[in-house]
């Protein structure tokens with residue numbers, strides 16, 4: 001068997017799950033309630049739902065989703081701005097696929113496309129630069145949505161446009177960084193949490209050390225995890241061990257990819273191209289220094305500066321609990337609209353749209369339980 | 376969004392900081408700018424057309440070994 005296939009071995013999974021059961025039971029006795037852990041990565045959200053871990057661990061430990069899906073945490077105001085770009089004459093909007101169907105205050109990029117806006121999905125921002133070069137008569141505005149994992153690629157697309165003299169390419173940066181959001185969560189007195197499962201690929205960029213504050217300032221255990229079911233079980237195992245020992249450390253469970261100090265080249269790029277800025281996250285409001293805005297040297301590629309589209313005050317739809325969900329205050333099945341008024345075909349909030357949103361993951365993999373629970 | 380997939384390097388193009396990788400039998404060219412020099416036979420984690428890190432196979436083996444160790448320990452009252 002290939003070495004990487006062994007990370008999917010079902011027998012090891014069952015055995016690890018058995019160990020997690022035992023430790024979770026002890027942790028429950030110690031705490032007087034089931035321990036609660038939060039994952040802060042959309043890819044983990046999907047992996048947990050797909051493996052059915054939540055129902056397997058039901059009553060023993062609780063798994064909550066946090067602000068780990070970049071599309072979901074994008075605020076209404078920013079989505080409205082993205083939609084507004086699509087209405088500008090001569091502008092083609094380039095985006096990652098997940099953003100297209102996210103509803104803003106009144107409409108989504110998909111609806112705008114049906115009305116004639118030119119909206120194109122790209123796998124890589126580099127492809128959007130190529131498209132701009134091949135279509136000099138159009139202005140390509142790329143939507144920069146993502147965390148530390150994605151922002152270096154966005155920065156490199158601007159470097160590429162600059163090097164190739166592509167003047168009709170610009171980026172609307174809604175890029176964000178994760179640690180300030182963790183600070184915001186941890187400072188919330190209502191949050192009842194026993195540990196974090198930390199995002200593997202954000203960590204590949206920023207490194208294990210970037211999270212030391214979780215243990216040092218807040219005394220909470222955390223584990224950086226990979227994306228196989230075994231990785232997640234391993235993370236739970238190491239979280240539970242810390243809970244039982246009364247310890248708080250940042251354990252690196254994804255050492256095959258994540259280094260202590262992260263990826264220095266990627267970090268240098270982020271420093272070179274972006275300044276930290278205060279931005280609003282859905283459910284959180286403004287989080288200091290959590291956004292990435294273009295440095296003055298790159299203003300020429302800043303779509304917000306180039307076009308400054310007018311956007312009205314956002315109108316927030318009634319009933320969507322996406323914001324509370326991103327703060328770990330509830331699970332999708334506690335939202336009254338879940339699987340009734342809000343479905344993947346008629347999404348009310350972004351948590352139902354993004355393939356990595358908790359509501360979408362619940363709908364696809366855990367709906368039966370949800371319906372049963374409500375009846 | 377932060378989805379990263381391990382791909383095997385099958386061809387290196389050092390002059391352009393690019394490499395051809397294979398993921399699930401499909402080949403695709405990606406940028407290696409963020410990870411520096413790469414060699415055929417290495418695994419890279421690929422995100423939106425860019426390798427963001429190398430996958431360290433030795434570390435993968437250490438992890439698997441650790442699980443073996445964990446699973447050797449018997450816990451009293453264990454259910455599985």
Ligand code: SF4
Pocket residue numbers: 319320321322323325332335336337338339342343347348349350351352353359
């Ligand atoms: S189910 Fe729909 S309406 Fe409810 S929180 Fe999720 S996205 Fe919002």
